Amino acid sequence: MAALPSGVLGTLDPTSDRAVFRQIADQLREAIDKGRFKEGAKLPSEAELTDHFGVSRMTVRNSLSVLQSEGLVSSEHGRGVFVRPRPPVRRLASDRFARRHREQGKSAFTVEAEAAGSRPEVDSLEVREERATPDISARLGSVRKVLARRRRYLLDGKPVETAVSYLPLDIARDTPIAEPNPGPGGIYARLEELGHQLDHFEEEVRARMPAPDEVKALRLASGVPVIHLVRTAYDTEGRAVEVCDTVMSADAYVLAYQLPAN
Structure with a gap:
């Protein structure tokens, strides 16, 4: 499986008391805010995020759910998760x-x-x-x-x-x-x-x-x-x-x- 481009997402902090799925959500949110993932862009797949962070698929899904609940991303069945457009x-x-x-x-x-x-x-x-x-x-x-x-x-x-x-x-x-x-x-x-x-x-x-x-x-x-x-x-x-x-x-x-x- 291809690795994510360098610098797009970092690594987890094993010393942090913040839940792993929230750390992943934080990194994705930061990447969206800084324009690494632009409006309408597709986020890395669950498999890519699982491989990058070395976590279970359920942990990744929980992270993506956090971003969906914040209105930052939307999920399209069979296609993936995409960054929602900003106010037009x-x-x-x-x-x-x-x-x-x-x-x-x-x-x-x-x-x-x-x-x-x-x-x-x-x-x-x-x-x-x-x-x-x-x-x-x-x-x-x-x-x-x-x-x-x-x-x-x-x-x-x-x-x-x-x-x-x-x-x-x-x-x-x-x-x-x-x-x-x-x-x-x-x-x-x-x-x-x-x-x-x-x-x-x-x-x-x-x-x-x-x-x-x-x-x-x-x-x-x-x-x-x-x-x-x-x-x-x-x-x-x-x-x-x-x-x-x-x-x-x-x-x-x-x-x-x-x-x-x-």
Whole structure:
């Protein structure tokens, strides 16, 4: 069996009190972090790792399981274990809702996808009227009924995000916002055409592990968390005109912010 290239992986430390399978996982993780195994690259086979470290195949499998649980690698049956891609989309909070994008007929997701060189898609679209939950009602100023727009976003055919927009029914009913395709610039462009000039947005962001339905919708690998973001849009009169509840695959995004220093 061919030896691994020199310098890619080191040797075990027999004096360490750290479990052998974790030492192997540490070395593989370091090799990934330093680019010795690049995105999409296939890791050495179980047989190669067993031979290199002089351990049992079960020990190697335990090491690879650690990396899978961290979302660093994915296993493809019959092919091997591969390094998962790094985040492809940079989500720049200070720019994504700039009016110039709406005036160009582009949604925030389209702008970000184009910057990443990816093909954006939207599917699983559902638009319907429904009763507001207590949380959504409170965020929208005690409204009782809302128009809910549910959708899933994909990049190059891969699901990366789900989102539900809730809008007060007195604003959205019988307008293009209630149509599956609200038109160029999306619902924010339509809100401004209806006289609700957007003033600012407030976002709450947290990271968590996904629910089973989110794992299915986003096709998440084991160990990959989600970013849960709730955004509220306000018009110049101070009215909350939309709440967007978004769940993003954490390995698909980098959240970037510009903050004033004064």
